[in-house]
Amino acid sequence: MSKAGRYGEFGGQYIPETLMNAVHELDEFYKKCKVDSTFNEELRELFEEYSGRPSLLYYAKKMTEDLGGAKIYLKREDLNHTGSHKINNVLGQVLIAKKMGKKRVIAETGAGQHGVATATAAALMGLECEVFMGEEDTIRQALNVFRMELLGAKVTPVKTGTRTLKDAVNAAMQDWAKSVEDTFYCLGSVMGPHPYPMIVRDLQSVIGKEVKAQMIKKEGKLPDVLVACVGGGSNAMGLFYDFIEDKEVELIGVEAAGEGVETDKHAATISKGEVGIFHGMKSYFVQSEGGSIAPVYSISAGLDYPGIGPEHAYLHDSKRARYVPATDREAVMAFEYLSRTEGIIPAIESSHAVAYAMKIAPKMSKDKIIVINLSGRGDKDVASIARYKGVEINE
């Protein structure tokens, strides 16, 4: 990082003046938390006693044997409380919100995983919670809407634009501009204005730290390849971060290619996007003529976002990480494959990472190791996969 909030040329704080004092305040407060032993102890306790960390690093023996190449491990973030890696970030941010004396937290959500996690942490820590969710996603992920409401959160469907994650972020930022004095914006990915990409990455970096320790214990060496799906990029950043200096470890982010990068129905930001400025950051975005933000598409509501976190943009430009696309079809195949082979139903987001690993594993030798970040569980996706396959089920 060359200067505060920048990863190479990416990052920054491109937000309305109304919010500038709030992000500076958060930056200052977070710096103190980061070195505060009480904060760190409370967070550790939440991780271990509430969300069930460390998560397992599971050797997928059947999958490995079936593919006949590299040894495959799954980092089981799907086993966390609330069913995905999102809880790691949220427990930290809501704890910060509480310590800052905020009364209310707001969040955007795509698939609903971040919304559910935020609603959960807000319930636990006694804060009011409102989640903004694109109307389209409230339909795709209706169960998660009810889940958030069960947890005491208010879910506000966003009816502007493409009615998906991008618009949910717009709505959350607009609410925050109005409510910033008593409200904390709990951002769900390594994106947005500084300090969010840094805070979310730090909180998610527990994933990579655990993988490193677990791998050394199990195999006595570092893995060769790390694979994670990328929308905004928080689970990937969390997995990659502790390995950035270990140059021999290959880092691969898998983007949602929807119906294919050659079509206009995809969400493959690095493959098809251009550098731009949006949602508080300079990064890669899928854009249309004139620099408007283009509508994107993926079967996965969690990857259906036209941008990517600025640190990923930097890892891409500096060639430290590689970003590749996986289509809806490939992801659904991987979803079914992992369910049948290992008895683990992965989130459709994580299935993109599984799909790419399935492509490369057979070509690698048996002494190589791939770690796939299984960022979430697939229960939430069962109905939409059934719809995709044309199976009629009574939800």
Add this chain to the structure above:
Amino acid sequence: MSKLQKAFEKAKEKGRKAFIPFVTAGDPHIEDTERFVYALDKAGSDVIEIGIPFSDPIADGPVIQRANIRALDNGVTIDKVFDMVAKIRKTTDVPLVFLLYANTIYYYGIQKFFERCQETEVDGVILPDLPFEEKEEFGIYAKDCGVDIISLVAPTSKERIRDIAKEAGGFLYCVSSMGVTGTRDAIQTDLKAMFEYIDEYCKIPKALGFGIANKEQAKALKDYADGIIVGSAIVKIIEEYGKEAEEPLVRFAEEMIGELA
């Protein structure tokens, strides 16, 4: 003194505050926007703000969001807006300010954008998502081309106002309310406290905007600043009357200007 600052001086000489209306370029069509600018100019507007449509105008409320969508659906591009301004410049030298989001300029090319502003005599730009900290990247080109980047201060800015005001060009855009643009029944901010800061540090004209919708509000608020900015209330008129909005726009502008004396 920049042309924008002279516009405030001229209003002052007339014994009133400046009136700054806002229209979205291409709403409903770019030819209509051109006519609306002439109408607002004739009605006595001191500076006219032209919004360049963007898919995700995060600082704008529902009224201006809808105008952005209408304009984009009609295929408005920044080049078409520059062409319109070039035409307008044959008729009037009323100061013009663009309101647009950072990505629109970034995508177009920062240098090329400000050069075209200079060519077509666009006097300033307002970038609601470009705070003080990020200004330099755009500011160096703007300065070379003699275009003012208008800085904004908000009710939450507090001690930031000093640094912002010190480097502000053209006029200082004082955001009256929290949240996004849009008409409001009442302005909740403690403007007196906010302007104590502003008045201490700001040496250029001050314009108050966000939520000012009618002559009662204009009358009540005008004393804080050197001018008032009206956006959503005007865009609402255009939304209602479409192509036929000229007359109601003139009526509205004249009424508002009447209150600013």
